[in-house]
Amino acid sequence: MRAFPILGAAFSIPMKINLKIKRFNPETDKKPHWETYTVEVEPTDRVLDALHEIKWNQDGTLALRRSCAHGVCGSDAMRINGRNMLACKVLIQNIAKDGDTVTVEPILGLPVIKDLIVDMEPFFAHYRAVMPYLVNNDPLPENGRERLQSPADRERYDDTTKCILCAACTTSCPSFWARGEYVGPAAIVQAHRFIFDSRDQAAQQRLEILSAQDGVWRCRTVFNCTEACPRGIQVTKAIGEVKEALRTGIIQ
């Protein structure tokens, strides 16, 4: 007698899909163009596997960033069928059937360098602008041990500690597309992570930064960011909490 069912079907039946990829080579092209590749994949393959299949067996010139390949490092955010996703975290079977075409483009709102690779520097500049680090000028505990924090206080900012800085949220935001100077959802998420940490003492400075012209008020509550976040962070909610803190002057 078998104790468990055998895992089988989920790992079989290859399928053919077309990947329509927006290409740009800065050394030869004046503007981007589309190229379509046909690849055989398993339904449970990731979009990243399909891109690798092209890169490794059909056209080595295809350029993309990737590293951990399981949704933790944040390298491979791209626009897949018109929505921001991590290529390593979306399975083919969830977005395509046999014979379908999947479009892949670089994330929007940041300058394209080559193919799916964009210039991340403006994104990280916004990140650095919100003081993304703990500030606490009190003397350290005299017993040489950790600062205490209650489980409830720790839970208060848990959601925004998950951010991997992949830029999927910021580059899905119409306000950011319209104005690149807007700090964007990811930077606000990072600020939130410290503003609501009971150990931190620089909330007022961060709130001042975020109340400036290109701060949190550029958010029009479109919710694209929340939909795009591969970590499931309630981004729009976090932005709302920062707005509320600015409105009321109360951080809770």
Added chain:
Amino acid sequence: MPQYHQFDALVVGAGGAGLMAALYASKSVNTAVISKLYPTRSHTGTAQGGISAALGNLEEDKWEWHAYDTIKGGDFLCDQDAVDIMCREAIDAVIDLEHMGLPFDRTPDGKISQRRFGGHTNNETKKPVMRACHAADRTGHMILQTLYQNCIKNNVKFFDEFQVIDVLIEDGKCNGVVAVQLATGEIHVFHSKATLIATGGFGKMWKVTSNAHSLTGDLPAAVLRRGLPLEDMEFFQFHPTGVYKLGILLSEAARGEGAVFINDKGERFMERYMPTLKDLAPRDICSRCIYTEIREGRGIGGKDYVYLDFRPEQINKYFEADGNPKRIDAHYLETRLPDIIEFARVYQGIDPIKEPVPIQPTAHYAMGGIPTDNDARVLADETGRIVEGLYAAGEVACVSVHGANRLGTNSLVDLVVFGKRGGIAMAEYCKQASFRPINRDAAAKEGAAQLDRIRNNNGNERPHAIRKEMQAVMDDKVGVYRTGAGLEEAIDKIHELQARYKRIRIDDKGFKWNTDLMEAWELGALLDLAEVTAFAALARTESRGGHYREDYPNRDDVNFLKHSMAWKNGTITLKYKPVRITRIQPQERKY
């Protein structure tokens, strides 16, 4: 035009060890970090379960117990003075991380929360002890973020997306590195007094691996080509719980929270092999037991995987059987192990709360690497001679604190403790040393020539075909179980692949973001490391920790209680050096 930079201290790699070193070195000397990824992409960020330190926040614990567990877990190949340093300094290092802002989970009284992990015990009762400090199951993510945040706070200088391809070594001294800026393809020469290598592991020589695509051993291969040795390369850890076929890691924290291995008969088979620690036995042992089950026909459906079962009612059943009064529910698991539960849901379409998860061992961690002393200074040979100006820390280094098998959580302990020690040692060195002259034009030219050879090579071999065959033979012959004949076959195959590598052809002939070129370059590094690994494994005719020889199934302390050192000068030369044993004499390893 090649560009030239000068810094007192350079750090190559921006994971936990590199950032820790940079934080401490930059306090007093001009420091820069070079990384082929944005720092927050580094593989430290994927570490899940925890970082051990004998804080004793939930039950009695001592750093001496942590040290004993580490040495026993390492099958007595650890250098014991180094282990003592690591386990003693782990306590302050974890507290230091909390002070920097790391959001550890908390106990009800607000202290850092701790949980059980494989091989970590109360030395008196022999039972598992709660030693792993955690932030859900993304402890590594929090460490990486916290260290990067503090680097920004302290204005540390970064060269992001610069890939190092050569280390400048002259007369046994290191004077910097040569790197290519990925965005432009330009060569940059970095001239330094001190250089610390912290580029992590090189698991991409295997196919089924938890390692990121970027873990290709660039720097160990570079120092090997510059005539320096690598230590204990035959010891590579296969983590028992990789997602079936993909190799993505499911943290040992799952078993720390009560999950168990189950075979095709529904049996909790670890009880048979390791009656005391059971599913929390060290990783090398669990991986071998899984393969034994599979070989004896008790893999699921006769196939090459078993189940990791963490359904709450099953966990509670086993708690009860073990006399553990603890009971958990689905909400508890979702809070403690959110990421790995999500991995199973996304990549396997399985809900671990309701179904057992198919797993297989996955190539995970290099115990070996660039030999160093306890201050991260790189060693030139088996006598302990120092390479002046060169340092290494973290997974890429071999101190050796992990010996023949690393205990879970100790990678994070290693990188914060020795990253810090390396940073401090570099700064002290830089204050009294001066820049040695270098020939920057020759260095740049040589670096460019390395890449041009690949870019312009007019062969007929696709790099990916070679990579695939290397990974297949490493999975097959240089995995959990090894034999002399299999290793010889692997070496022949790697030699064949190295010959074919000389005839590769890449598609992208450009300079800007040429990832075709860099992947081909990385393949050359992996082939060299695969060759060294198989050679060292063939020479070690015993079984110890992560290195298991079916033709020599016993540990042989008379002949092999020693570290290997491998040089590559055309062919591989092996030498050995003794293990430093201080307090704990080798004994049989039972759990």
